[in-house]
Amino acid sequence: MNTLGYISLALASSGAIAWTATTVARRFDAAFDFDLPAPANDDRALTEAWSRRVLRDGLPMSQQLREGLPELPARMRALPLDERGYPVPYFVAWIDGKPDFRVADQKKLAICHNRHCCWLCGEPLGKYMAFVIGPMCAVNRTSSEPPSHTDCAKFAASACPFLARPKAVRRASGLPEDRVDPAGLGLSRNPGVALVWVTRSYKPFKAPGGVLFKIGEPEQTFWYAEGRAATREEVMDSVQSGLPRLYELAHLQGDAAVMELDTAVARATRHFPRHAAAAHLG
Numbered sequence: 001m002n003t004l005g006y007i008s009l010a011l012a013s014s015g016a017i018a019w020t021a022t023t024v025a026r027r028f029d030a031a032f033d034f035d036l037p038a039p040a041n042d043d044r045a046l047t048e049a050w051s052r053r054v055l056r057d058g059l060p061m062s063q064q065l066r067e068g069l070p071e072l073p074a075r076m077r078a079l080p081l082d083e084r085g086y087p088v089p090y091f092v093a094w095i096d097g098k099p100d101f102r103v104a105d106q107k108k109l110a111i112c113h114n115r116h117c118c119w120l121c122g123e124p125l126g127k128y129m130a131f132v133i134g135p136m137c138a139v140n141r142t143s144s145e146p147p148s149h150t151d152c153a154k155f156a157a158s159a160c161p162f163l164a165r166p167k168a169v170r171r172a173s174g175l176p177e178d179r180v181d182p183a184g185l186g187l188s189r190n191p192g193v194a195l196v197w198v199t200r201s202y203k204p205f206k207a208p209g210g211v212l213f214k215i216g217e218p219e220q221t222f223w224y225a226e227g228r229a230a231t232r233e234e235v236m237d238s239v240q241s242g243l244p245r246l247y248e249l250a251h252l253q254g255d256a257a258v259m260e261l262d263t264a265v266a267r268a269t270r271h272f273p274r275h276a277a278a279a280h281l282g
Contacts, residue, residue, distance in 0.1 A: 069159050070227075073151040075121040089156070090122035091145070104145070109211070112146040113204060119145055120152040131197045131215050132156050135239045136246065138195055138221075138268040139261075143202075143213045150198050150220075157194040157224040193230050193238040196222040221271045232273040239268070 065072060066085030079087040082099055091112070093103040111117060116125050129147035137143055148156070201216030223230035243265065250257040 070155055073121070073149070073155050075118065075123050075149060076152055076155065079121065086159075086161075089120045090117075091119050109146060118148045118152055120148040120156055123149070125149060127200055128198055128219060129200070129202065130154075131199070131202070131213075133195050133197055133215075134191045134242075135193050135195060135235060135268075136191070136242045137215075138197065138271060139239070139243075139246065139264050141215050141264075143215055146213060147199075147202060147215075150196065153196045153198075154222060154224075157196050157222070158227045160194075191238045191242060192225055193235050194224045196220075196224070198222075218271060223273050230273060235272050239265075 064085055065081065065087070069086070072087060076087050079089065080099075082088055082101075086101075088099040088101075091104045091108040092099045092101055093105040094100075095103065108119075108122075112119050112122075117123060118125055125147065126149075128150060130150040130153035131137075131143045131145070131147050132153045133143050147153075197215060197218050198220040199216040199218050203214045203216075204211050205214055223235050225231070225234045246261060247258065250261040
């Protein structure tokens with residue numbers, strides 16, 4: 001572990017993490033040594049003909065995408081919709097026949113990493129991989145979840161109800177009794193800003209409670225707030241509100257850790273939106 005030590009384990013509760021508050025119980029770090037079979041509720045278990053028809057013709061008329069959502073990426077059109085009209089990401093756990101967006105199926109994490117598949121749609125990834133993370137994760141370059149396609153990640157960052165409403169609070173009632181929290185040290189807050197970090201590399205590492213991912217140098221970054229492109233001011237405000245906790249951890253480890261955190265913060269600011277006005281999403 002580097003000088004920052006456990007600072008690299010601190011994760012803001014945002015990004016794709018906003019889709020999931022917990023993971024289904026049982027440790028999954030050892031699963032990275034095996035090629036696990038797809039779970040029974042794997043969306044790829046759908047017949048190939050049905051999947052091709054959905055991708056070609058769009059969602060069946062009996063399933064209506066929620067009004068007001070951004071255009072659904074082609075790769076996500078084979079995903080089922082919940083009763084509200086939201087597409088159910090590949091990683092979401094199904095409990096008693098219903099998807100619980102707060103809970104990630106731990107088997108999917110191993111499958112996505114081992115098979116190089118998208119965390120959100122379940123389809124194979126290419127050279128470029130996108131992480132949906134929070135502002136603090138731009139500082140420590142750590143994610144608790146594997147990558148997605150860029151278009152899938154952009155959809156998640158702009159469509160997730162938790163991210164689109166900065167004052168939203170997660171509902172904690174009714175969670176599975178055998179759940180475990182994600183690995184790392186969670187910063188339990190709604191940061192109000194999400195970041196799609198596009199890179200060509202990442203590396204898993206063991207952490208207390210499971211596995212985290214060290215993300216590589218960004219090729220592109222896309223910032224979101226309230227379902228739109230975020231302003232530089234919004235990003236700066238979110239980062240500044242989360243930094244005290246990181247500096248508390250740094251001071252516990254000494255002056256060298258504080259100086260390294262200073263450097264990490266300065267490095268992260270290079271990827272903030274350039275201007276106060278919202279940038280074009282592209």
